[in-house]
Amino acid sequence: MKGIVFTEFLEMVEEVFSPEIADQVITESGISSDGVYTAVGTYPHEEIVAMVGALSRITDTDAEALVKAFGRHLFGRFVSLYPGFFEGVGGTFQFLGSIEDHVHIEVRKLYPDAELPTFVCTYPDARTMVMRYESSRPFAALAEGLIEGAIAHWNESISVRREDRGDGQTGMGRAEFTLARTA
Numbered sequence: 001m002k003g004i005v006f007t008e009f010l011e012m013v014e015e016v017f018s019p020e021i022a023d024q025v026i027t028e029s030g031i032s033s034d035g036v037y038t039a040v041g042t043y044p045h046e047e048i049v050a051m052v053g054a055l056s057r058i059t060d061t062d063a064e065a066l067v068k069a070f071g072r073h074l075f076g077r078f079v080s081l082y083p084g085f086f087e088g089v090g091g092t093f094q095f096l097g098s099i100e101d102h103v104h105i106e107v108r109k110l111y112p113d114a115e116l117p118t119f120v121c122t123y124p125d126a127r128t129m130v131m132r133y134e135s136s137r138p139f140a141a142l143a144e145g146l147i148e149g150a151i152a153h154w155n156e157s158i159s160v161r162r163e164d165r166g167d168g169q170t171g172m173g174r175a176e177f178t179l180a181r182t183a
């Protein structure tokens with residue numbers, strides 16, 4: 001997983017909790033990189049899973065909830081870091097529909113060794129979008145937070161329902177998100 005994900009995670013922990021808790025997370029998660037990441041480096045995704053686990057224990061907060069909160073935070077950071085992806089985009093459905101064929105394609109140009117998921121999007125009716133997430137990594141909760149971040153960014157009334165489709169054994173991420181306009 002690219003270093004940018006790790007640096008943004010640790011920055012969020014510093015901001016939302018404290019720099020001391022960020023240090024504690026690094027120490028208690030037993031990761032080998034000692035919390036030193038560069039944006040372009042690549043590190044085992046298990047390290048972020050371990051850091052989330054440590055943060056969950058230290059703050060007595062549900063790990064899923066922490067990953068989702070990180071996804072919402074990361075979305076805001078993407079808006080600041082990559083404004084070009086948002087220019088001329090009219091809303092949540094349009095943006096999320098462009099992740100697979102545009103955003104992540106450009107991400108791969110920036111970071112050729114990025115490990116990206118796939119999203120297959122369908123539109124059952126004018127108010128509904130379904131995104132099928134598939135990855136060899138278990139980051140459906142991150143996707144959920146990013147989706148919520150997009151909805152908040154465009155300030156739209158859209159509900160999100162997530163159904164996990166993975167078998168829970170292989171560490172594979174598989175989930176289906178149903179986004180429905182509520183207003």
Ligand code: HEM
Pocket residue numbers: 001002004005078079082085096099103104107111113114115116117135136137138139140142143144146147150173
């Ligand atoms: C401007 C917007 C976005 C940018 C710049 C971006 C960029 C990235 C980058 C750099 C990674 C890390 C790749 C790696 O670790 O090797 C990543 C992973 C990921 N992205 Fe995006 N992304 C964006 C939007 C989204 C959105 C809106 C979603 C959700 C619908 C999403 C879903 C994910 C997930 C779940 C991963 C983790 C890897 C996995 O699940 O296998 N991304 N993205």
